[in-house]
Amino acid sequence: MDTIETISLSNLALALIPALLVLLIFARWSLNVVHPVYALMRMLTQLALVGYALAFIFAAENSHIILLVLCIMCFASSWIALSTVKELRLTLYKYAFLAITIGGGFTLLLITQGTLHLTPWFAPHYMVPIAGMVFANSMNSVSLSAERLHSELLNKHSYIEARNIAFQAAMIPVINSLFAVGLVSLPGMMTGQILSGISPFIAARYQIMVMAMIFGSSGLSTALYLSFVKYSYARHFS
Structure with a gap:
């Protein structure tokens, strides 16, 4: 090899x-x-x-350290996600944190404990990089949706219209990556595994897992964020 x-x-x-x-x-x-x-x-x-x-x-290889790392990822990604709406950052932070933690956390739990069956459950070599991918993509989608929702509400759209526009806009990069994978790009995990000598067929299975994971965590986190902030924006624009 x-x-x-x-x-x-x-x-x-x-x-x-x-x-x-x-x-x-x-x-x-x-x-x-x-x-x-x-x-x-x-x-x-x-x-x-x-x-x-x-x-x-x-x-x-300490479970408490891994949990601390996951918490730091959630706190940091939630703060960074709201860089597009800095004037409301403190007000909306709790919603971004809950959205990323729940949407990303559910996906991470399903992948690591259901698909991969990690032993131990916190296996650092898998848990940390996979969590990084999950929370980073959730962060990006929440960030795009936060900016677009704010802009559409300022343009006097109804909340439902603004929410739908924001959700679609936030998912464009993720959906484009689904179209491009295998045709335009070989993503990081697949490329790394192939370079390390793993069969391309096995690498492809891992990449399918990753792409589904990214799509799911991004979509769930974004939908949760857009749902959580509804009443906060209702007070803000009232």
Whole structure:
């Protein structure tokens, strides 16, 4: 079985060249270059630190640590999701948290305990990356729905109309990924498994699981969020 090639720091630096070119476009076109620079720096810092954190988590194999990690994911993803409606962030945070925790948590439980039958139930090498995919995609969909719902209500649409428009808009990236997988892209999990030597047929089964998981968690979290915030917005626009 072939092993995945280790990327040297010098070779890794080459991967940043396209990103630097994009930053130059931001600057050249007089756009806000600070935000993408901050995002890139934060990404580099977070991924550099997460390697050490995951090494500790995987070595510890402690259920309490895994539960803490899952809680942090839920708290952080809920806060980030509402960056599109900052003026109402504190008011809506509890709804985003409940939506992501319930929608994502239900999906995570079903996948890890029903589909994969993890032993132990918190097996870190599976639980942490799968939870990351679930909560990250729930976060993205809730974020898109929050922005669109707010915009549509400001445009004097009824709540039902705004909710439906927001839900459809939030699900566009997820649905597009369903159309594209296998034709345009080989997603991360499938690519990683193939690179590590696993049969493409087995890798495809895992990817089907992942795509269904992402669609389900994103849709459930978004629908829950749009349901939870109804009365809050009714008070806000009354």
